[in-house]
Amino acid sequence: MLPVDEVRLNFNPASLALLNAILAFIMFGIALDTRVADFKRVAKMPLAMAVGIAAQFLLLPAFTYALTLLLKPTPSVALGMILVACCPPGNISNVLTHRAGGNVALSVSMTAISNLLSIVLMPLNFAFWGSLNPANAALLKQIAIDPVEMVLHIVLIIGIPFALGVFVAERFPRFADRVKVGARRFSLFALVGFILAAIAGNWRYFLDYVGLVLVAVAIHDALAFATGYGSAALMGLKEYDRRAVSFEVGVRNAGLGLVLIFSFFGGLGGMAVVAGVWGFWDIIAGLVLASWWGRRPVAVPRSVA
Template identity: 45%
Template sequence: MTAYLTVLATDIDQLDLKLADGFQLAVKAIVALFLFGIALDTKIGDFRDVARRPWVIVAGLVAQYAVMPGLTVLLTLALDVRGSVAIGMILVVCCPAGNLSNILTHRARGDVALSVSLTAVSTIVAVVVTPVALAFWCGLNPAADDLLRDVHIDPWDMVAEAVFLIAVPFALGLLIAWQRPSVSARARTIVEPAALTLLLLIVVGGLAGQFGTFLDYIGVVAVAIVLQNALSLLVGYGTARATGLPESGRRAMTLELGLRNTGLALVLALSFFDELGGVAFVAAMWGLWDVITGLSLSTWWRRRPPADRVSAAPSTDAAPAG
């Protein structure tokens, strides 16, 4: 398996995905719309929830930005993937979760308040942490580190891009949610479905234009992506158990760790690794796969109400008073 990945992936470091400027601009706009949607769905009470259980939020952040990147580095070394694949894998897990995790947590009958709180905090932290974490963890993989030296990324440029893509739309959404809650409530019903629909159209359109490339390289990254995604879900569930969360909280933490903002990862890949098409390819494939696993897992959980929610629900079998 290692030899197979190494031989086929030799060319992926030279893969040059020629994407139109309009495509990149559209992806950036959709990512900003996603972050705007997360903020619209974030209430002051969500941050009070963070204050009530800070240890859970801290544990989630440590798992997101330290445990999973560290395990990913070990996975890239074990599979002996090429440098661009390693960078793509590390980039994805250094990004926060998106609002897809909130939607699917609701579908899975999980703790939505915890999911939104984790997404909001990890998104704010990502403005600074994502560029720093990417540089640090890539430095522990020799193949990725060699490519990064050739690319010569200015970390401040990446921070500026993160501010533009994350901080600005998120702050605007928070402001509207705070000052105009009625407008925010109406906008949420439009923004989230619109962002998901546009993202699907962009991904399908991009794959249609690069279908030959997709067929050439999907075998190179498939094993790595499937293993990494499964590892993310397991780390999320393990983190939830370690912090003593009830079943609904475990579902939220699992999806939070397992579903990353691959749209943001794709934008960063196209912006800073335009000569390393393998990085963007990994981010795009990761996004497709985590939608599949997230939908599958949330659908399975939806049919099995969590024990803490069942016990908290009022009994319908009790005899009427009097």
């Protein structure tokens, strides 16, 4: 069996184009549930928003880097963990927040803001934390990555679909309200579907290396949820808000990570396996946590009741 750092997973150009289109639709679906008022709402809960954004773009990548130093995975697995940590939240975070009895308005607003910020912050974060460890940096040097091209790619599959979805939601609100539930469900199935497609096309490799990354992914995912909840608690946020921040930080868009891995990293084995396993583990862990919290309702503050 080849070392995981030497494995390159295969994904043909047509399938990759389809993945890009599906991911763009997922972002469009997220935006259908977003209004300009969601961005204005940030001014009404600045502390909660600041905590959530800082936890996602500052704390989680830093803690992930520290975790890679502790666990000492192979460089490609470490890079996969860092890339996932730098991804924006997925729209299932809003569903899980609702199921957990958390602040859905905060969750939706944070998802919108985070996805916009990730267009710039995601490649910057990955470039910084990914190259900090000399072992990871050596592997990155073997991969020709054009940062401008990566930003443009993220703009195409996140920025433009998201802006179009917000435009449709504002200009045609009745249409958006009719289709957003279906779009959200389709987005979830599509996300699972193209993660399955990535795994199915490289089944042998996933079977060979899943045991290598499963424990790391489980620990990493628990760290992400704990980072969200812990930072919110430390800053004195109510339980209602803590649950929303937990899911916004704990749920990462692993599908976006897979697309970038196949597009820019040549399907690098450890990175792809981490993103694929994360995509499933993240949803399972999120549903378990949301169901547990859902059985322990909290009081809704009067200002949002």
